[in-house]
Amino acid sequence: MTLDARSSGALRGAAAARLVYRKPDVLVDRATHYCPGCGHGVIHRLLAEVLTDLDLPAHTIAVAPVGCAVFIYDYLDVDFVEAPHGRAPAVATGIRRLRPEAFVLTYQGDGDLAAIGTAEIVHAAARGERITAIFVNNGIYGMTGGQMAPTTLLGQRTTSSPSGRDAGLMGYPIRITEMLAQLPGVTYAARGSVADAGSIGRLKAMIARACRVQIEGGGFAIVEVLSNCPVGWGMTPQESLEHLKGPVVEAYPLGVIVDRSAPSTARPAAAAPTKPEA
């Protein structure tokens, strides 16, 4: 084959090439510190995609958590403020008040949001703060060595419940997103999962909805993400995804819990009766 024939073949191949995925610029091109198979990286990528799709990166002020995702500010190229553990909603409230035009995003784990910061998240939701909260429920305190969290399943072994979580001694798991959803200040609350491709697609739609609620002037919006912590759960990444799809989803049902931004499904009011013609 001549050089000309080879290069024209390459050109035809190039013309036929179809772009199927492009890494959003806001997702920084570096290796993460997460353990192999950890769900945090998937959630970061979805956030990068949604922020890009909605043209939000330049307007975003995000609040970083304490926990395994503490270095999220190294992976997403948006402005960040680091909050003490549990205090992201309070820090986000301050940002909201000072920068009413900003897109305000919080990212917290379950130890962070559902234990150490219970008061902050409840009151931010009750006030209907116009923020978008990402709540990563991996059922454990990942960063500090796998201690029990409020979300830990009954019977689950952790480093602080080595014989398994016993309701009599340690209480029941908390479905905090359902609790928050009762508050009228909460415009949108949903729970998704990173267990498989289909779930990840649905989760992306939930994150996009929670961001749009803020853009459209709604109140507090939260997406709980059921995520895996293979190291803290003592499982391989594959086993942890199966566990996520089974017992975890059974305890924490997936779907939209409340959407007060949705157009009313009530039938339009009937037209006022008119006086019959004489």
Ligand SMILES: Cc1ncc(C[n+]2csc(CCOP(=O)(O)OP(=O)(O)O)c2C)c(N)n1
């Ligand atoms: C007020 C306070 N209490 C405790 C800690 C210690 N601490 C740091 S990370 C962490 C657990 C984080 O768990 P989680 O929020 O679920 O995040 P994950 O690592 O599981 O993603 C704890 C207890 C702290 N830094 N500050």
Ligand code: SF4
């Ligand atoms: S300890 Fe768990 S949550 Fe933390 S990086 Fe490792 S797998 Fe992820």
Ligand SMILES: [Mg+2]
């Ligand atoms: Mg956790």
